[in-house]
Every structure is written in C-alpha cells, then in structure tokens.
Amino acid sequence: MIGIDIAKTDKNLGERKIIEILQSRLDIMPKMPIPFGDDVSAYAIGNNYLAVLKTDMLVDKTDVPLKMSLWQASRKAVVMNVSDFAAKGVKPLAILVSLGLPRALRKKDIVEIGRGLNAGAREYDTFIIGGDTNEASDFVISLSLFGIAKKDEVMLRSGAKPGDLIAVTGSFGKTTVGLKILLDNLKVSPKIRKILVESVLMPHARLKEGLALSKTKAVTAAIDSSDGLAWSLHEIARASKVGFLINKLPIAEEVEEFAEINKLDPLELTLYGGEEYELVLTVKPKLWRKAEKAVKEVGGKLLPIGKVTAERQVLLKIDGKKRMIEARGWEHFKG
Amino acid sequence: MIGIDIAKTDKNLGERKIIEILQSRLDIMPKMPIPFGDDVSAYAIGNNYLAVLKTDMLVDKTDVPLKMSLWQASRKAVVMNVSDFAAKGVKPLAILVSLGLPRALRKKDIVEIGRGLNAGAREYDTFIIGGDTNEASDFVISLSLFGIAKKDEVMLRSGAKPGDLIAVTGSFGKTTVGLKILLDNLKVSPKIRKILVESVLMPHARLKEGLALSKTKAVTAAIDSSDGLAWSLHEIARASKVGFLINKLPIAEEVEEFAEINKLDPLELTLYGGEEYELVLTVKPKLWRKAEKAVKEVGGKLLPIGKVTAERQVLLKIDGKKRMIEARGWEHFKG
Numbered sequence: 001m002i003g004i005d006i007a008k009t010d011k012n013l014g015e016r017k018i019i020e021i022l023q024s025r026l027d028i029m030p031k032m033p034i035p036f037g038d039d040v041s042a043y044a045i046g047n048n049y050l051a052v053l054k055t056d057m058l059v060d061k062t063d064v065p066l067k068m069s070l071w072q073a074s075r076k077a078v079v080m081n082v083s084d085f086a087a088k089g090v091k092p093l094a095i096l097v098s099l100g101l102p103r104a105l106r107k108k109d110i111v112e113i114g115r116g117l118n119a120g121a122r123e124y125d126t127f128i129i130g131g132d133t134n135e136a137s138d139f140v141i142s143l144s145l146f147g148i149a150k151k152d153e154v155m156l157r158s159g160a161k162p163g164d165l166i167a168v169t170g171s172f173g174k175t176t177v178g179l180k181i182l183l184d185n186l187k188v189s190p191k192i193r194k195i196l197v198e199s200v201l202m203p204h205a206r207l208k209e210g211l212a213l214s215k216t217k218a219v220t221a222a223i224d225s226s227d228g229l230a231w232s233l234h235e236i237a238r239a240s241k242v243g244f245l246i247n248k249l250p251i252a253e254e255v256e257e258f259a260e261i262n263k264l265d266p267l268e269l270t271l272y273g274g275e276e277y278e279l280v281l282t283v284k285p286k287l288w289r290k291a292e293k294a295v296k297e298v299g300g301k302l303l304p305i306g307k308v309t310a311e312r313q314v315l316l317k318i319d320g321k322k323r324m325i326e327a328r329g330w331e332h333f334k335g
Numbered sequence: 336m337i338g339i340d341i342a343k344t345d346k347n348l349g350e351r352k353i354i355e356i357l358q359s360r361l362d363i364m365p366k367m368p369i370p371f372g373d374d375v376s377a378y379a380i381g382n383n384y385l386a387v388l389k390t391d392m393l394v395d396k397t398d399v400p401l402k403m404s405l406w407q408a409s410r411k412a413v414v415m416n417v418s419d420f421a422a423k424g425v426k427p428l429a430i431l432v433s434l435g436l437p438r439a440l441r442k443k444d445i446v447e448i449g450r451g452l453n454a455g456a457r458e459y460d461t462f463i464i465g466g467d468t469n470e471a472s473d474f475v476i477s478l479s480l481f482g483i484a485k486k487d488e489v490m491l492r493s494g495a496k497p498g499d500l501i502a503v504t505g506s507f508g509k510t511t512v513g514l515k516i517l518l519d520n521l522k523v524s525p526k527i528r529k530i531l532v533e534s535v536l537m538p539h540a541r542l543k544e545g546l547a548l549s550k551t552k553a554v555t556a557a558i559d560s561s562d563g564l565a566w567s568l569h570e571i572a573r574a575s576k577v578g579f580l581i582n583k584l585p586i587a588e589e590v591e592e593f594a595e596i597n598k599l600d601p602l603e604l605t606l607y608g609g610e611e612y613e614l615v616l617t618v619k620p621k622l623w624r625k626a627e628k629a630v631k632e633v634g635g636k637l638l639p640i641g642k643v644t645a646e647r648q649v650l651l652k653i654d655g656k657k658r659m660i661e662a663r664g665w666e667h668f669k670g
Binding site: 013015018019021022023024025026027028029032034036040041042043045051053054055056057058059061062063093094096097098099100101105106107110111113114115117118121122127128129130131132133134135136137138140142144146148 | 353356357358360377386388393398432446462465467471472475481
C-alpha cells in the first residue's frame with residue numbers, strides 16, 4: 001500500500017483538474033481519430049473504420065446511492081458506459097469487466113453482481129466477454145466497451161455550428177429529484193415517487209436513438225448528459241467553439257410537481273443534475289425532420305430546446321429575459 | 336454506498352471461485368473466438384482478424400508493495416496488462432485507463448501517476464488514448480488494452496500436445512525473493528539485493544519475445560507467469576487437457592544464493608511465486624530451433640524445462656525422483 005500524506009492534501013483538486021494534470025503528462029498518439037475529452041476513444045483500423053473504446057468506473061462510495069441493490073448497481077455500470085456509446089452513435093459489440101470487491105461480499109452478492117452485469121449487457125444486445133476480479137476496499141466496477149464504427153458516423157462533441165438546432169431525447173431533472181427523495185425523504189405523491197426513484201435505480205441509455213441519429217448524418221455534435229444538462233451544453237459549446245441560446249427547458253412534469261410542493265427551483269433541478277442518460281445533440285436545421293423521424297421510428301423522441309449561436313455564451317431565455325446557464329454539474333472529488 | 340454485512344462473510348471465497356460464480360451468470364456470446372479464462376478476450380472483426388481486448392485492475396492494497404512509488408505502481412499496471420498480450424503474441428495498439436483515486440492524493444502524486452502510465456505505455460510502443468477518473472478509498476488503476484491479431488497467430492492456453500517441449504523466457508523466483516526482502520528484511524548481499532528488489536519494482540513484459548514467437552507458429556500454448564510458475568503450468572495443463580514433466584527448473588542464480596543463506600527451499604521460491612512476467616510456452620519439437628532463433632533475434636532467450644505428457648499430472652523430476660507440482664499460486668482474497 002502506498003503511504004499518502006493526508007496532511008498535505010490539495011483540497012478540492014477536482015476531477016476535471018486531475019484529468020487535465022494527467023493528460024498533460026501523456027504523449028499523444030499521432031493522428032488520434034478522437035481527441036482526449038470526448039465520450040469515447042478510438043483507434044483507426046483502416047478503410048475509414050474506427051475501433052471505438054470506452055472505459056468508465058463505478059465506485060459504490062460515490063456513484064451508488066443507498067437503497068440501490070448490487071444487481072442495480074452492476075446493471076447501472078453497464079448503462080452508464082453504453083450511454084457514452086449511444087451519444088457517439090456507436091453500437092457496443094463487447095464488454096470487459098474489471099471488479100474490485102470488498103472481502104465482505106458473500107456468494108449471493110457475487111451472484112447478484114454477475115446477474116446485474118449480464119442484464120445490462122443483454123438489454124443493449126451485447127455480451128460480457130471477459131474480465132478480472134480484485135480485492136478492494138470499495139465495490140468497484142470498471143467496464144471497457146468495444147465497438148466498430150465508420151469514422152464519419154461517429155458523433156463528436158466538436159461539430160456544432162451557429163444556426164444548428166439543439167435537441168434532447170427526453171426530459172430532465174428526474175434523477176436529481178429521485179436522489180433527493182432517496183436521500184432526504186422529501187414530500188412527494190406516491191404516484192410520481194415511483195417514477196422519480198426508478199429513474200435513479202433503473203436508468204436507461206438512449207442507444208437506439210443514438211444509433212438511428214448517427215445514420216442520418218443530421219447531428220453535428222453530441223454528448224450524453226451524465227454530468228447534467230448545463231454541463232453537457234457547456235461541453236459541446238467549448239468543444240465546438242460556439243454558444244447556445246436555450247428557449248425551451250425540457251423540465252420533466254414530475255419535477256415541476258415536486259418543485260412546487262417542496263418550494264424548490266425547477267430550473268436548478270433540471271439544469272444542474274447528473275446521472276441522467278439523455279442525449280444532448282446539435283442538428284443541422286435542414287435535416288431536422290429526418291433526424292426527428294429516425295428517432296420516432298425507433299420509439300424515441302427528439303425535443304428541440306434552442307439554437308446554436310456564434311456568440312460563445314450559454315444562455316437561457318425565459319419570458320423574454322436572458323440569463324446565463326452556469327458551467328457546473330456533477331464532479332467527483334468535490335462537494 | 337452498499338451496506339455489506341461483514342458478520343455473514345463467506346470466508347475465503349477466493350478469486351477463482353468468485354470468477355466461476357460470475358461467469359456462470361453470464362450469457363455467452365455465440366462463436367466467442369477466445370473462451371473465458373484465457374489471458375485476453377477477443378471479438379471477430381472479419382477476414383480472420385480478431386480485436387483483442389484485455390482489462391486488469393491494480394489495487395494498491397493488494398498489488399503494490401510498500402516502497403513502490405506511485406510512478407512505479409502506475410508503470411507496473413501497464414506492464415502487467417502488456418504481459419498478457421505478450422503471452423498471446425498480440426501487439427497492444429492502444430490503452431485506456433480508469434483510475435480510482437483517494438482524496439488525499441496531491442497534485443504531485445497525480446503528476447507521478449500520469450508519468451508512470453505514460454512511461455509504461457511508451458516502453459511497449461503504445462499510447463494511452465483515453466480514460467476516466469473517480470474517487471475511491473484505494474488507489475485503483477484499471478487498464479484496458481486493445482490490439483488486432485490474425486486469428487491463427489494468437490497463442491491460446493489450450494493447444495499443448497503430448498510430446499511438445501515446455502519453455503520459459505527467463506529464470507524464476509526473483510520477485511518472490513524480492514518481495515520477501517522488501518517485507519521481511521532478510522539477509523542478502525548488496526549486489527543481488529538490487530537485482531531482486533528491482534525485479535519487483537520494475538517488472539518487464541516479454542512483448543518482443545511473444546510477438547516473435549507468434550509469427551513462428553511453433554507455439555501450441557502460452558500463458559504469462561503472473562500467478563507463479565506452478566500455477567501457469569497447471570493452467571496450460573488444464574486448458575490443453577495434458578500433463579507436464581518438468582526436468583529442469585529455471586531457478587534464478589540470485590534465488591539459489593538467497594535460499595542458501597536464508598535456509599529456504601529454492602524450489603518453493605521458484606515454483607510458487609507470483610508477479611513474475613515471464614512467458615510459459617509449449618513448443619512443437621520440430622519447430623524448436625525456429626522458435627529459439629526467433630527469440631534470440633529479438634534479444635531474448637528460450638529455456639527448455641520439460642515435456643508435455645499425455646498423463647494429466649504436473650510432475651517435477653529431480654535426481655531421478657518424481658514429485659507433484661501443486662496447483663497453487665498467488666490468489667486474491669486468500670492468505
């Protein structure tokens with residue numbers, strides 16, 4: 001074990017700063033097809049095809065709310081990785097799993113973990129083909145996804161152009177509220193309680209939508225919303241060097257009801273949540289109908305929420321008034 | 336966080352049992368090109384090529400000896416994954432890294448981790464192309480490797496035939512002894528101390544050897560020796576449904592010297608160690624010279640240590656007497 005001097009801790013270094021420090025120490029592969037900082041990585045395998053790779057780790061201490069079962073946590077680890085593939089329009093073909101397991105886990109816990117991982121994989125028509133287990137203090141699930149995609153069909157964060165429409169694949173705020181209900185026992189009607197809590201415990205990745213959209217070539221930039229809507233917008237804005245004017249906030253109706261009863265700000269709940277797995281996309285205006293149709297055909301929806309602007313600000317316009325959408329969202333090592 | 340009831344722990348479930356339980360809950364991908372339980376996994380990408388994938392996790396608590404720096408631990412995480420690719424004769428083309436980081440880490444620690452990961456990748460002529468960081472109690476490095484290989488050039492564990500020669504790429508026991516020196520402060524001359532400790536802190540993967548051997552088509556089965564020589568032999572024997580007769584144990588000379596001074600059994604140190612990254616291979620007798628030459632040309636060596644037998648026992652013959660080599664080696668969650 002490595003001795004760590006707690007007294008000398010850099011407080012709140014923050015996940016994004018840590019990633020920046022790490023990346024600055026890495027030699028960069030020449031002609032890397034997808035730059036650092038997008039949702040997935042890639043290796044060019046010839047004939048304009050990419051091997052698409054993704055790894056993401058779920059740690060129970062920070063990523064798993066109390067009351068989530070091991071089955072649910074294991075399934076969620078798959079969903080959160082698949083969601084990144086969904087945002088890029090890439091089908092996951094195979095999954096590897098590396099587990100860190102506390103010694104205290106019993107046989108029935110291991111069974112639950114295996115079943116949860118398998119359930120997640122099968123939901124998205126893929127398989128777990130290998131992995132590794134280790135002893136650890138936390139329950140850790142590190143997944144690696146593999147897929148193959150045509151280079152020009154991968155939806156990056158960086159292609160948004162002024163005039164493009166901004167769209168999302170569903171409403172926002174449910175997981176933020178669901179987490180509040182699980183943690184703080186806030187007031188809520190039983191009917192919507194179930195929907196909100198379910199959004200936390202049983203998230204779904206928008207894979208069908210992402211795959212359908214990538215074929216349309218209508219999408220200029222895309223990201224999943226796992227760090228919250230506001231953060232996702234800012235990430236596309238930053239990577240694409242554009243701004244956004246949001247004129248229709250996709251607030252979930254359950255969130256409006258909950259906010260009213262508990263006197264909370266529905267905008268805050270909708271914009272600055274996290275652990276949501278909707279897609280946030282920018283779409284060429286001329287191909288909007290094509291994109292909308294493609295998503296409908298796979299049983300999903302595409303909600304327009306605003307426009308890409310040349311001015312590099314992320315703004316929200318309500319009742320004729322503009323206000324800034326802040327660049328904040330869920331981040332490890334903080335809060 | 337998930338509540339774990341420590342009182343009800345299944346004591347010593349063991350890593351191999353845990354993997355067995357997990358695998359039995361997974362649906363198996365049809366026509367999986369490499370079965371569960373080999374060193375790497377694969378997905379058939381057409382034209383007889385495989386995408387080769389590997390994930391392995393290093394957890395400081397169990398995998399990192401005291402006195403190993405963060406730079407060394409990070410580099411080692413790469414080496415141990417590359418070693419599995421080496422054993423299969425597959426070149427790693429790209430690496431993804433998923434980190435679990437305790438809050439106590441400082442900026443200079445993060446810098447060291449980034450540099451160590453990069454050093455490991457560059458040593459084997461590959462790059463880190465993406466990843467993810469998380470907060471965790473342990474320092475955890477989960478790596479994913481990607482490569483492409485011709486299907487018939489991947490050296491599996493399962494092809495050994497009676498009459499094949501058994502070979503290793505170097506001597507054994509150094510890391511076991513090196514660990515003892517680091518942990519128990521045993522007697523040793525300064526000259527060999529450095530060699531033994533270095534074998535623990537700065538391991539090397541036999542990638543050149545593995546790549547050269549896979550081209551010869553001389554190798555019928557292969558594995559890396561990260562769980563010890565005895566375990567590696569038993570794994571090939573099990574997967575290939577054969578036995579082994581070892582007649583020349585590859586004891587490192589430093590290990591012989593150390594064993595003599597400290598009155599330890601050199602056989603024990605050589606057979607039942609771990610964290611060693613030599614390759615253990617079976618070779619077609621007719622192609623032995625070709626294999627030996629190929630390894631020499633890349634600056635390595637191939638040491639014959641015995642023969643594959645039809646009788647399914649793993650035996651050691653010394654001074655005319657045969658004894659069993661036990662199926663034990665390093666295992667997480669035990670000891």
